[in-house]
Amino acid sequence: MSWFKKRIYPEYWQAYEAHFKQATNNHINSVRFVVFDTETTGLDIKEDRILSIGNVAILNNSIHVIDQLECYLKQDLFKAETVKIHGLLKEGSLKKISEEEAIILFLAHIKDAVLVAHHAAFDVAIINKALRRLGLPKLKNKVLDTGVLFQKTKLDTSKMHFSLDSLSERFNIPQHDRHTASGDAYITALLFLKIIPILKQSNKNLDLKDLLRSNQRIGLL
Amino acid sequence: MNTIALRISDFLKNHPPFSMLQTEQLLAISQAVEVHYIEKGQIVFETETPVKDQFYIVKDGAIGLYRNNHSNLVDECDEGDIFGLRALMRQGTYQLSAMAMEESILYSISANLLTEYITVNQKASTFLLQTFVSNSNFNTTDSFIDGAIKNAADMPDFNEELSASYSKNPIHCSPETSIQEAAKTMTLKRVGSIIITQNKKPIGIITDKDLRVKIATGTVSIDKPVTEIMSAPVITYPKNISVAEAQIAMLQHKITHLCITEDGSNQSELKGVLSEHDIIVVRENNASVLVKEIKRANTTKELQLIIQKTQQLLNRYIAQELPIRYITSINSAIINSLTNKIIEFAISKMVTAPPVPFAWLAIGSQGRQEQLLLTDQDNCLVFEDVSPELHQQTQDYFLLLAKEITIQLNQVGFEFCPANMMGSNPKWCLSVSQWQAQFKRWITKPDQDNLMLCTIFFDFERVYGDSDMVDQLSDSIFKSIDSYEIFLNYLGLNALQNPPPLSFFRNFLVEDSGEHKDQFDIKARAIMPLVDAARLLILSKEIKAHNSTIARYTKLAELEPQNSDLYFACIEAFKNLLYFRTQQGLLHEDSGRYINLQTLSKANKLELKSAFKAVKAIQELIQVRFKLSQLM
Structure with missing residues (x-):
C-alpha cells in the first residue's frame, strides 16, 4: 500500500508549502515579490547545474535590500567555457554550499512570494530540476517574467525577446555586477519597478492577475 | 554576502555624511536601504501628511522640494543629496512636498538606523546639522571644519604645540545668582563670560551673546536665576590643552569659551577659562613679529621675503580655520604697514619732501580689507588743495611719487592693476576738491561706467597720510547722495x-x-x-x-x-x-x-x-x- 501513502517531504519543504495555505493577495502594493536570478554552468536544463542564486525582495514598490539571498553552490560539473560569463571558478574563494543547502535557503527566503525573473522559464526550470534531484515537487509560486511584462507595455513590438542587457539600456539601468546572480536580480528588480508604472498608465487598477495573464490570451480576447 | 548592499555602499561612501562612517557601519546601513523608483512628476511625500519613518538619498535623477502645492520650488536635490531628514527630526507632518523633476532612483534609510549609526558619529552628525541649516533659510554655522581639523593636526606651527594660556581666575557665580547680578559682575570685571559653578565644578556658562539673545530681546527677565539662560553643560579640557586643540574644540562645538578644569572633566574643580580671544592673542603674536620685521626693513628685497612669510602664515591660518575676520585683518595690518614702509622708501627717494599733505588710499577689495591672496594693486592718491597756478606742479610731484610707490609694490609682489587704477594714473591722483567733484559727477550721472567706478572708489581705506582729507571725501559722498537720492536706486x-x-x-x-x-x-x-x-x-x-x-x-x-x-x-x-x-x-x-x-x-x-x-x-x-x- 505504500504507493498510496502520501510521500513525507523534509521539514523545510513542509514549511515552504505551508505558506501557500492562505488565499492569494492580488494587490501589487502589498504582495511580496522576490526577484531572482541563477548563474549556471550552461543553458541545458537537463545537464547544467546551478552555480549561484541571487534573490531580492520588492514590497510596496521598493526594493528591500535587507530581504535578500545570495548563495554559491558546490557542483561537480564544471564547464570552462561559461566561466567567462559568470566568472565563477570551480575552486573560488567564495564560500560554497551544497545544492540541497542552497535549495533550503532559497525556499525559506521565497516563501509564497511571487517570483520575478528575466526569462523566468529557464530559472524556474533549472530550480525545479534541482528540486527533482532532491525528490521534491516543483515550485508552487506564481511567476512573472520581466521579458513578458515588457511585451505587455507594447513599447517595442519589433521582436518577442529582449535581453536583460538591451532592456536595462533602454530603461537607463546601470549594469553593475552583470552576470552575477545578485547583480542581475537587482537589475531585474529595477526593471520591474520601472515597467509597473507604464502598465499602470493604461490600467489604473492594475493588479497581480493582470500581470500574470498571458499575453497571447489577451490577443485572443 | 550581499552584492547589492556592497554596490549601494560604493555609492554612499562617496557622499557625506556616509563618507564619514566606518566601513562596517556603512555596510550595515547599505544592507537596510530600500530602493525606490519614482517617475517624473510622481510625489514622494506631500505637505501636511504625516512624516514617514525614513529619509531619502537621491541615487539618480532629481527631486524638487516645494512649498505651497508644487508652485514654489525651494530646493533641488540631485545625486547624493539628502532630503526628508529635517521632517524626520522634527516629526509631525511634512512642511515641504517632494516631487520627482525627472525619473529618479531613491534610497531610503529608516530613522532607527540614523540614530544607531549616523548621529553617534560626531563628524557625520555635525555634517547633518550643517545640511539642516543649509536647507533652512540661512546658514549660521562656521564651515569647512572638516578639512581644517585634518590639516591642523599635521601643519607645523611653532605656536600650536604650546599650551594655550588661559585666564586663571575665571569670574564665576552660583546657580542662585540673578541674571542682573551676574551681568553686573561681568561689567565690573570687564569680562565677556561668567561661569556658573556648584561645589567649584562648572555647570554652565553665560556669555555676552546670551545676554544679547535672551535678555536684551526680553525673552527672559533679568531677575531670574542665571540657570535660566546659561549654556550647559560646558565643554571642559585639562590645563595642558594646546592652542591647536583649543581651537579645534571651539570650532567643533561652535563655542567661544572652554572651561579648564583640574582633570579635564566637568566633574572636577574649575581652574580657568580659555576664550577665543586668548587664542587670537597667540596668533597675532605671530603676525606682530612680521609687522616688526617690516618696520625694521631697509630694502624692498627684505619686504619681498616678508610677503612670502605672510603668505605662508595665511596658508596656515586658512588651513587651521581661523575666523576669517582675524585672517583678513591680520593680512590687512601687514599689507598696510608694508605699504607704509614702501611709501617712506619712495618719499626718501624724491628730491624734495611732499609740498602739501597727502593720503594714499587703498580701494576695492584692499580698501574693504578683504584681500587674502596677493592680488593686483588698486590704489589712489589725494593731496591737499593748492592754488590753481601750483596745481600742475603739485600733481606732477605726486604722480612721480605714486609711480615710485607702485613700482616698489610691484617689486614686492603686487601686480600692477591691469585697468590702471593706481595712484600713478593722472586720473586717480587728484586734489581733495577734484576728487569731490569727480564723486559728485559719478553720483549725478550714474551710467554703467560711473557706477562701476563708485563700487571701486567708494570702498576706500586710508593707508598712509592725512585722515582729515579722507573724512572730507566721505562727507562729500554723502552730501552728493543726499542731493541726488535716486543714485541709490541705480546703485541698487x-x-x-x-x-x-x-x-x-x-x-x-x-x-x-x-x-x-x-x-x-x-x-x-x-x-x-x-x-x-x-x-x-x-x-x-x-x-x-x-x-x-x-x-x-x-x-x-x-x-x-x-x-x-x-x-x-x-x-x-x-x-x-x-x-x-x-x-x-x-x-x-x-x-x-x-x-x-x-x-x-x-x-x-x-x-x-x-x-x-x-x-x-x-x-x-x-x-x-x-x-x-x-x-x-
Whole structure:
C-alpha cells in the first residue's frame, strides 16, 4: 500500500508549502515579490547545474535590500567555457554550499512570494530540476517574467525577446555586477519597478492577475 | 554576502555624511536601504501628511522640494543629496512636498538606523546639522571644519604645540545668582563670560551673546536665576590643552569659551577659562613679529621675503580655520604697514619732501580689507588743495611719487592693476576738491561706467597720510547722495545684476563663454553681490568708516535688529565664500575666482548653496527697499 501513502517531504519543504495555505493577495502594493536570478554552468536544463542564486525582495514598490539571498553552490560539473560569463571558478574563494543547502535557503527566503525573473522559464526550470534531484515537487509560486511584462507595455513590438542587457539600456539601468546572480536580480528588480508604472498608465487598477495573464490570451480576447 | 548592499555602499561612501562612517557601519546601513523608483512628476511625500519613518538619498535623477502645492520650488536635490531628514527630526507632518523633476532612483534609510549609526558619529552628525541649516533659510554655522581639523593636526606651527594660556581666575557665580547680578559682575570685571559653578565644578556658562539673545530681546527677565539662560553643560579640557586643540574644540562645538578644569572633566574643580580671544592673542603674536620685521626693513628685497612669510602664515591660518575676520585683518595690518614702509622708501627717494599733505588710499577689495591672496594693486592718491597756478606742479610731484610707490609694490609682489587704477594714473591722483567733484559727477550721472567706478572708489581705506582729507571725501559722498537720492536706486539695480544660482544642480550658472567656460565665477556670482549690497545699504544709512563687508553687515544688524538674522546670514555667507575662494586660490595658485564645479565635493556644494540663499535674500530686501521692481 505504500504507493498510496502520501510521500513525507523534509521539514523545510513542509514549511515552504505551508505558506501557500492562505488565499492569494492580488494587490501589487502589498504582495511580496522576490526577484531572482541563477548563474549556471550552461543553458541545458537537463545537464547544467546551478552555480549561484541571487534573490531580492520588492514590497510596496521598493526594493528591500535587507530581504535578500545570495548563495554559491558546490557542483561537480564544471564547464570552462561559461566561466567567462559568470566568472565563477570551480575552486573560488567564495564560500560554497551544497545544492540541497542552497535549495533550503532559497525556499525559506521565497516563501509564497511571487517570483520575478528575466526569462523566468529557464530559472524556474533549472530550480525545479534541482528540486527533482532532491525528490521534491516543483515550485508552487506564481511567476512573472520581466521579458513578458515588457511585451505587455507594447513599447517595442519589433521582436518577442529582449535581453536583460538591451532592456536595462533602454530603461537607463546601470549594469553593475552583470552576470552575477545578485547583480542581475537587482537589475531585474529595477526593471520591474520601472515597467509597473507604464502598465499602470493604461490600467489604473492594475493588479497581480493582470500581470500574470498571458499575453497571447489577451490577443485572443 | 550581499552584492547589492556592497554596490549601494560604493555609492554612499562617496557622499557625506556616509563618507564619514566606518566601513562596517556603512555596510550595515547599505544592507537596510530600500530602493525606490519614482517617475517624473510622481510625489514622494506631500505637505501636511504625516512624516514617514525614513529619509531619502537621491541615487539618480532629481527631486524638487516645494512649498505651497508644487508652485514654489525651494530646493533641488540631485545625486547624493539628502532630503526628508529635517521632517524626520522634527516629526509631525511634512512642511515641504517632494516631487520627482525627472525619473529618479531613491534610497531610503529608516530613522532607527540614523540614530544607531549616523548621529553617534560626531563628524557625520555635525555634517547633518550643517545640511539642516543649509536647507533652512540661512546658514549660521562656521564651515569647512572638516578639512581644517585634518590639516591642523599635521601643519607645523611653532605656536600650536604650546599650551594655550588661559585666564586663571575665571569670574564665576552660583546657580542662585540673578541674571542682573551676574551681568553686573561681568561689567565690573570687564569680562565677556561668567561661569556658573556648584561645589567649584562648572555647570554652565553665560556669555555676552546670551545676554544679547535672551535678555536684551526680553525673552527672559533679568531677575531670574542665571540657570535660566546659561549654556550647559560646558565643554571642559585639562590645563595642558594646546592652542591647536583649543581651537579645534571651539570650532567643533561652535563655542567661544572652554572651561579648564583640574582633570579635564566637568566633574572636577574649575581652574580657568580659555576664550577665543586668548587664542587670537597667540596668533597675532605671530603676525606682530612680521609687522616688526617690516618696520625694521631697509630694502624692498627684505619686504619681498616678508610677503612670502605672510603668505605662508595665511596658508596656515586658512588651513587651521581661523575666523576669517582675524585672517583678513591680520593680512590687512601687514599689507598696510608694508605699504607704509614702501611709501617712506619712495618719499626718501624724491628730491624734495611732499609740498602739501597727502593720503594714499587703498580701494576695492584692499580698501574693504578683504584681500587674502596677493592680488593686483588698486590704489589712489589725494593731496591737499593748492592754488590753481601750483596745481600742475603739485600733481606732477605726486604722480612721480605714486609711480615710485607702485613700482616698489610691484617689486614686492603686487601686480600692477591691469585697468590702471593706481595712484600713478593722472586720473586717480587728484586734489581733495577734484576728487569731490569727480564723486559728485559719478553720483549725478550714474551710467554703467560711473557706477562701476563708485563700487571701486567708494570702498576706500586710508593707508598712509592725512585722515582729515579722507573724512572730507566721505562727507562729500554723502552730501552728493543726499542731493541726488535716486543714485541709490541705480546703485541698487547694479547690485542686483548678478543673481545667485539656486543651486548646483545641472542648471548651475556658469560663465557661458571665454576661458572659464564650465567654471563658476564665485566672485561675480556670490561675493560681489554681497559686497555690493552691503555698500549700498551702508551708504543709504550715511555711515562712514565701515568699509569691510563684515563690518558693514554687523553695523546694519545693529541698526536694524528686525533684519539682523539676514545680516548675520550674509556675514556667514561672506566669510564662507571668502574662505572658499582663498582655499581654491591657494590650491590652484591663482586668484581662486573661477571654480571648477567638477572638483567640488558634496559638502562644498552645500556650503556654497547656503551662501547663495543669503545672497538671494539680501537681494530681495534691496529690491523691496529701493523699490527696484519698477525700474527693472
